[in-house]
Amino acid sequence: MGNTVKTDVLIIGTGFGGLCMSAKLKASGKEDFIILEKADGVGGTWRENRYPGAECDIASVLYSYSFYPNPTWDFKWAKQKQILDYLNRFTDDMNIRKHIRFGQHVSGAQFDEGAGRWSVKTADGTIYSARFLVTALGQLHHAKTPGFKGQDIFKGPQFHTAEWPEGVDLRGKNVAIIGNAASAIQTIPEIAKIAKTLTIYQRSANWIIPKRDRPYSRFEKGVAKLVPGLSKLYRGFWFGVGEFLMYPMIRGRKRRSWLGRAMCRSEMKKFIKDPDMQAALTPDYPIGAKRILLSETYYPALARENVGLVNVPIKALTSEGIHAGDDIKRPHDVIVYATGFYTHPFYKDLPILGENGVELGEHWDGGAFAYHGVMTSGFPNLFMLYGPNTNSGHTSIVFKLENQVNYILQLLERAEGKTIRVNKDAEIRYNEEMQTRLADTSWAKIDKSWYKTGEKIDLNWPGSGIEYKRRMKTPINQDFHTSPE
Numbered sequence: 001m002g003n004t005v006k007t008d009v010l011i012i013g014t015g016f017g018g019l020c021m022s023a024k025l026k027a028s029g030k031e032d033f034i035i036l037e038k039a040d041g042v043g044g045t046w047r048e049n050r051y052p053g054a055e056c057d058i059a060s061v062l063y064s065y066s067f068y069p070n071p072t073w074d075f076k077w078a079k080q081k082q083i084l085d086y087l088n089r090f091t092d093d094m095n096i097r098k099h100i101r102f103g104q105h106v107s108g109a110q111f112d113e114g115a116g117r118w119s120v121k122t123a124d125g126t127i128y129s130a131r132f133l134v135t136a137l138g139q140l141h142h143a144k145t146p147g148f149k150g151q152d153i154f155k156g157p158q159f160h161t162a163e164w165p166e167g168v169d170l171r172g173k174n175v176a177i178i179g180n181a182a183s184a185i186q187t188i189p190e191i192a193k194i195a196k197t198l199t200i201y202q203r204s205a206n207w208i209i210p211k212r213d214r215p216y217s218r219f220e221k222g223v224a225k226l227v228p229g230l231s232k233l234y235r236g237f238w239f240g241v242g243e244f245l246m247y248p249m250i251r252g253r254k255r256r257s258w259l260g261r262a263m264c265r266s267e268m269k270k271f272i273k274d275p276d277m278q279a280a281l282t283p284d285y286p287i288g289a290k291r292i293l294l295s296e297t298y299y300p301a302l303a304r305e306n307v308g309l310v311n312v313p314i315k316a317l318t319s320e321g322i323h324a325g326d327d328i329k330r331p332h333d334v335i336v337y338a339t340g341f342y343t344h345p346f347y348k349d350l351p352i353l354g355e356n357g358v359e360l361g362e363h364w365d366g367g368a369f370a371y372h373g374v375m376t377s378g379f380p381n382l383f384m385l386y387g388p389n390t391n392s393g394h395t396s397i398v399f400k401l402e403n404q405v406n407y408i409l410q411l412l413e414r415a416e417g418k419t420i421r422v423n424k425d426a427e428i429r430y431n432e433e434m435q436t437r438l439a440d441t442s443w444a445k446i447d448k449s450w451y452k453t454g455e456k457i458d459l460n461w462p463g464s465g466i467e468y469k470r471r472m473k474t475p476i477n478q479d480f481h482t483s484p485e
């Protein structure tokens, strides 16, 4: 029987969301909180995704807390290690580390209606009892490796990009990579430099825009340090690029979509001269329907002599390699899965029981939903960060998280000494609005993506960043109720 630890606010996860929540709680004078972290370090996705080439596809200046800028980003698009360093520094500077319980893998949570408290259990049997529970788990948390026939007979190492083994050496190896989306296009150029051969197994092509990355000069970093106002302006510029160039593509706006496609095609044609290869690399779906990718190193990597593209489905794995739909059995030493993450159910392997013992996964059968992405009916005092319908394809999740944290803090204020619930009718109205608007986006123009559960787009927010900020400023009082009144 484990021991019980009591706290006011319990946060799960030490990624950008959990750390932001903690810093803001402290800033508002609240010290009675604990953060549970399954691993032995902070950073969430930036601790886990260590594959070669891992970096951010949102401009660094926008991929940081507005209240904790980083004038010393080395590149326009920050590398994984520097983002992780930034989060570690933030944890220390905000004096958050003492609130973190590392190595605490949450196995389930249950709301006790009588006590008005959440009881959260971890794998080692410890029970945490908290009035408020904040889930800061991210949306891309569980690596997904497709179960190909013959997977267990392949003789060489095989692993997922998000589970990159320490010390693996791909030098001089014949490497296969399955998948060619956001994670793959970052690691492919790095693997191509050292592998003997690299074979990319593509299921569908992607729209890829050049990001024009480069290191920041010492002068630029110095200016950013000395004149924070300039950095702020620069941040505003990148926010604007998302809002006025990328967001219209997601909305399917004709001129911006045409421009996006033209940028992608012209970049591809610079490096790929073979018309058949160009055709294979051109998506058959509208730009914006899946994440628009940013890279100027992917096509040059594809053009290398040691890199090949297989554009037919995989039939099976063999002991020596991969047997594809063209009936060729290609030998490989190593197989890398860049095959994405489980996004359904929304909180995989984490049973959360709300009022009347209803499990969150059942409540969300058919696709997740939540009022403003932060609360769902029947689950009092439970707040979510990066919850349903909060993801965007055009702006920084860090910006979104800050808005969510500010919103939740106001609800915590209101719930002082009470239990707070979102009204079901408000949640239904909000969810209907989301789905009506999402039906009019490029995301709806494709059958399957990680954004969707069946037909329902349950992960993404349909609006602009500007609208998001406006609507997350202040909770609408009558959409919530507290008990006792």
Ligand code: NAP
Pocket (backbone or CB within 6 Å): 055, 056, 057, 058, 140, 146, 178, 179, 180, 181, 182, 183, 184, 186, 201, 202, 203, 204, 291, 314, 338, 339, 340, 341, 450
């Ligand atoms: P993903 O977008 O889900 O892509 C998975 C890839 O694997 C796709 O190419 C997919 O093909 C392929 N695939 C999946 N199952 C397959 C199968 N059975 N056979 C063959 N191919 C298969 O995953 P991801 O690249 O890891 O990216 C996920 C998200 O993470 C991104 O959208 C982005 O939001 C985020 N991300 C961000 C960054 C960053 O820079 N901040 C970096 C990496 C990832 P289909 O396209 O045909 O499904």
